[in-house]
Amino acid sequence: MSEPTPLSAVDLTRDERISLLSGQSVWRSQALPERGVPGVLMTDGPHGLRLQTASEDHLGLGESRPATCFPPAVTVASSWNPALAEEIAAAISREAQHFDIGLVLGPGLNIKRHPLCGRNFEYFSEDPMLAGRFAAAMVKGLQDGGTGACVKHYAVNNQESHRFVVDAVLDERTLRELYLAGFEHAVKTAKPWAVMASYNLVSGEGVTVSKRLLTDVLCDEWGFDGVVVSDWGATRSRADGVTAGMDLDMPGAQGLSDGEVARALDAGTLEQRDVTRSAQRVLALAARACTDVGTQAPLPDDVVESHHQLARRAASEGTVLLRNDGTLPLERTARLAVIGAFAEHPRYQGAGSSRVNPTRLTTVLEAAEQAGLDVTYVAAYDPEHPDDDVDVSDAVAAARDADVALVLVGLPEAYESEGFDRAHLGLPRGHDALVEAVAAANPWTVVVLSNGAPVTMPWLDEVAAVLETYLGGQAGAEALIDVVTGAREPGGRLAETFPHAREDVASDPWFPGEPRQVTYREALAVGYRHTTSGGPAPLFPFGFGLGYATLAWGDATLSAETIAAGDAVTVDLDVRNTSERDGRDVVQVYLRDETGAVTSPAKKLVAFAPVEVAAGDTVRVTLSIEPRAFAFYAVESAGWRTPSGRFVVEVARNSHDVVDEHVVMMRSDVRGQAAARVPEPLVAASDEAFARRLGHPIPEARSGTPVHPRVDDRGDRLDGCRARAAGSRRTRHHRPWRWRSERATHGGAQHR
Numbered sequence: 001m002s003e004p005t006p007l008s009a010v011d012l013t014r015d016e017r018i019s020l021l022s023g024q025s026v027w028r029s030q031a032l033p034e035r036g037v038p039g040v041l042m043t044d045g046p047h048g049l050r051l052q053t054a055s056e057d058h059l060g061l062g063e064s065r066p067a068t069c070f071p072p073a074v075t076v077a078s079s080w081n082p083a084l085a086e087e088i089a090a091a092i093s094r095e096a097q098h099f100d101i102g103l104v105l106g107p108g109l110n111i112k113r114h115p116l117c118g119r120n121f122e123y124f125s126e127d128p129m130l131a132g133r134f135a136a137a138m139v140k141g142l143q144d145g146g147t148g149a150c151v152k153h154y155a156v157n158n159q160e161s162h163r164f165v166v167d168a169v170l171d172e173r174t175l176r177e178l179y180l181a182g183f184e185h186a187v188k189t190a191k192p193w194a195v196m197a198s199y200n201l202v203s204g205e206g207v208t209v210s211k212r213l214l215t216d217v218l219c220d221e222w223g224f225d226g227v228v229v230s231d232w233g234a235t236r237s238r239a240d241g242v243t244a245g246m247d248l249d250m251p252g253a254q255g256l257s258d259g260e261v262a263r264a265l266d267a268g269t270l271e272q273r274d275v276t277r278s279a280q281r282v283l284a285l286a287a288r289a290c291t292d293v294g295t296q297a298p299l300p301d302d303v304v305e306s307h308h309q310l311a312r313r314a315a316s317e318g319t320v321l322l323r324n325d326g327t328l329p330l331e332r333t334a335r336l337a338v339i340g341a342f343a344e345h346p347r348y349q350g351a352g353s354s355r356v357n358p359t360r361l362t363t364v365l366e367a368a369e370q371a372g373l374d375v376t377y378v379a380a381y382d383p384e385h386p387d388d389d390v391d392v393s394d395a396v397a398a399a400r401d402a403d404v405a406l407v408l409v410g411l412p413e414a415y416e417s418e419g420f421d422r423a424h425l426g427l428p429r430g431h432d433a434l435v436e437a438v439a440a441a442n443p444w445t446v447v448v449l450s451n452g453a454p455v456t457m458p459w460l461d462e463v464a465a466v467l468e469t470y471l472g473g474q475a476g477a478e479a480l481i482d483v484v485t486g487a488r489e490p491g492g493r494l495a496e497t498f499p500h501a502r503e504d505v506a507s508d509p510w511f512p513g514e515p516r517q518v519t520y521r522e523a524l525a526v527g528y529r530h531t532t533s534g535g536p537a538p539l540f541p542f543g544f545g546l547g548y549a550t551l552a553w554g555d556a557t558l559s560a561e562t563i564a565a566g567d568a569v570t571v572d573l574d575v576r577n578t579s580e581r582d583g584r585d586v587v588q589v590y591l592r593d594e595t596g597a598v599t600s601p602a603k604k605l606v607a608f609a610p611v612e613v614a615a616g617d618t619v620r621v622t623l624s625i626e627p628r629a630f631a632f633y634a635v636e637s638a639g640w641r642t643p644s645g646r647f648v649v650e651v652a653r654n655s656h657d658v659v660d661e662h663v664v665m666m667r668s669d670v671r672g673q674a675a676a677r678v679p680e681p682l683v684a685a686s687d688e689a690f691a692r693r694l695g696h697p698i699p700e701a702r703s704g705t706p707v708h709p710r711v712d713d714r715g716d717r718l719d720g721c722r723a724r725a726a727g728s729r730r731t732r733h734h735r736p737w738r739w740r741s742e743r744a745t746h747g748g749a750q751h752r
């Protein structure tokens with residue numbers, strides 16, 4: 001599609017140019033009606049639209065227009081099927097076009113550095129390749145439908161604790177290979193219309209004033225040609241932001257900070273050409289985005305229905321079968337005890353800015369009834385009071401009388417949300433006690449988990465089956481019934497590692513760090529990069545998931561055994577369905593760098609392909625390992641280098657289950673040095689080792705309050721009620737658009 005030519009910023013007055021660089025309101029960019037420039041309407045969020053209705057005061061989330069609530073990123077990524085993400089994004093784009101929304105604030109693709117990050121449900125993976133592929137697919141789906149995507153939160157925003165002020169200190173190689181690689185892929189391949197600059201600092205520099213991140217890397221290296229938008233309230237200095245390449249300050253401050261930009265121009269501390277460049281980018285966004293006044297009409301019924309069915313399919317594709325002794329799929333005639341209040345009050349999406357007001361919401365009880373299942377229901381716990389003791393007696397009695405007990409447990413909203421991190425990996429105590437009691441009463445106990453991130457399962461060996469449904473979106477209940485009855489395959493594979501304990505996570509000693517500094521001493525040892533490199537064995541490895549069908553993999557063939565830098569390698573294999581039901585599998589390819597050029601984790605994911613195979617059929621799968629997969633980021637030469645020597649290609653069912661492996665010899669002029677040096681440990685735990693890896697001393701944690709949102713001295717947000725409770729006077733920087741659940745990191749919930 002050819003794009004409309006925007007007005008030229010040089011034809012505008014200086015004040016007009018400046019005015020374009022901050023929002024007109026909370027969700028709209030500045031319009032210049034007399035110049036024919038419309039304001040662009042933006043809304044959250046990644047898994048559906050949150051278009052607020054009447055006011056834009058954002059103290060609560062109740063009032064947004066009904067839109068399809070698709071499963072969030074954690075669930076969609078578990079499908080390992082970027083085409084599904086693209087389909088969902090196309091559907092979101094269609095809804096956005098209906099409401100005249102020009103820019104969707106997503107997808108989010110931050111790396112899941114630690115499973116306790118409160119916002120992990122909104123992110124795809126611990127692996128940058130998987131996250132980058134999914135983000136690119138979502139950008140494409142949105143933008144092909146005419147709606148802009150704003151990939152977020154760039155960059156190194158991997159925790160919610162102290163998110164407004166924390167400085168993420170990490171070495172350059174880790175930054176490039178782990179935390180930027182997914183953004184790089186999405187920007188280069190899908191060309192998002194916008195990138196959101198995050199609240200935090202990276203190695204001493206606020207992201208919204210970082211010329212290095214916003215101009216040198218994003219634009220000059222990766223060729224980004226869209227608009228850099230600040231996260232809401234993340235702008236540290238208007239003038240320094242514009243100089244750095246932070247084009248659009250959001251939300252709008254009704255022009256109140258335009259004077260700051262004008263004064264900087266007058267003083268010569270800000271260049272006119274930078275203002276013009278940013279204004280030009282905002283004009284280009286306004287020219288590409290749909291910009292009429294949004295319609296008040298609800299979504300048409302056929303759209304609601306077809307998107308609900310897509311959400312249902314997506315939820316089953318993202319459901320991961322973690323354990324099964326053969327109890328699943330259920331016999332249709334089984335008498336079922338459905339235990340757990342989530343059956344009536346589903347936990348189906350995350351909390352915070354991404355929350356969608358769904359067009360429909362089905363409960364498990366309704367879905368079971370629609371499917372004609374014979375069900376006895378016991379609520380067992382109060383979903384609003386997760387830490388209350390649970391009386392298990394009715395649940396135990398119902399489980400005894402049933403053929404199969406389906407126990408619905410997981411993380412209530414008070415345990416995970418944007419705005420704070422989880423305090424521990426456990427379920428509420430009462431949920432664990434419930435599973436244990438039911439499993440003791442009935443050996444055919446199936447546990448259904450609803451949660452946005454890994455949890456521990458102390459009862460794992462006592463139950464017949466475990467389904468990780470994550471957060472299923474508005475049709476999650478129907479998807480669950482589809483999966484337990486076998487109408488659909490549980491298609492998912494974990495896009496993250498489930499540890500046995502938080503201490504097993506390499507970053508744990510430094511998570512979430514101090515209020516103003518978090519050191520990434522684990523470097524590349526995140527998730528499976530750690531568990532496969534001598535780290536503690538996981539509860540469930542990255543890539544893991546079972547199915548109902550049986551699929552046999554043939555031997556893999558590689559396109560070449562000796563290659564040169566810049567070459568890709570193709571891997572082919574047959575996947576045969578030896579069972580009598582249709583099945584699904586995910587072929588995963590990992591690469592081991594044995595060249596010895598640099599210390600690297602044991603392996604990294606370099607290719608994957610989901611495959612559907614009909615009963616009795618064979619499907620040929622072809623995967624490509626791209627040239628970049630063989631390279632590492634060489635800090636001294638500030639570039640990617642491909643080392644000479646031996647690589648091993650692993651064809652695997654998951655990061656710990658290798659089915660076949662092949663050696664590939666790389667010829668390049670970058671020599672490996674294995675024999676010459678003692679390999680460094682992956683984790684630089686001591687100050688000395690970390691400083692060595694950084695290449696400079698560990699910076700002092702800074703004090704002061706560098707960002708606009710009002711924060712206390714721990715870096716926690718003082719907003720709304722909390723600000724008033726703290727007796728603070730409002731300032732013009734105080735922007736009360738927070739949602740109710742944002743609160744102190746170590747809030748009252750999550751007791752163990």
Ligand code: BGC
Pocket residue numbers: 044045105152153231232353
């Ligand atoms: C979140 C963003 C979101 C924005 C607008 C911020 O606090 O970090 O992800 O898009 O608010 O709601």
